[in-house]
Amino acid sequence: MTKGRKTTFEERVEIVQYCIAHDHNYKETAVRYGISYQQARNYTVKYEAGGIEALQDRRGRTKKEEEMTEVEKLRAENRILRAEKERAEMEASFLKKLSEIERRWD
Incomplete structure (x- = not known):
């Protein structure tokens, strides 16, 4: 084969x-x-x-904004907002852990 x-x-x-x-x-x-x-x-x-x-190989490509329906646009915006929220939570968790480590050194 x-x-x-x-x-x-x-x-x-x-x-x-x-x-x-x-x-x-x-x-x-x-x-x-x-x-x-x-x-x-x-x-x-x-x-x-x-x-x-x-x-055409269309894998991994997103639609252009003009081609999206209203529902698809809202879903895309929702994904972006969730990612931003997750990033902010990770950053807050990191800063909390960092301050905890700094307190131990004092």
């Missing part, structure tokens, strides 16, 4: 075109492009379901 490798968007498009042109022969496609059988199949299935845009 061939190990999968990272591919660029252009490579994915080329892989899908080759696979479709050769009657969905995933094994041959995988060998030719040095990817796993599953990658070749996944790229082709994604393309057929969602077109060329489905081949």
Whole structure:
């Protein structure tokens, strides 16, 4: 079994075109492009379901603010506020511990 490798968007498009042109022969496609059988199949299935845009790697990317719904905007703001609150609590806890250590030295 061939190990999968990272591919660029252009490579994915080329892989899908080759696979479709050769009657969905995933094994041959995988060998030719040095990817796993599953990658070749996944790229082709994604393309057929969602077109060329489905081949974009969107992992780890957030939506732009213009694309967000009101609920998504509120959730994002809530996450930011929670993170700020947690940071403030950690800072207060650290200062409390620091003052305790300083009192011991006196």
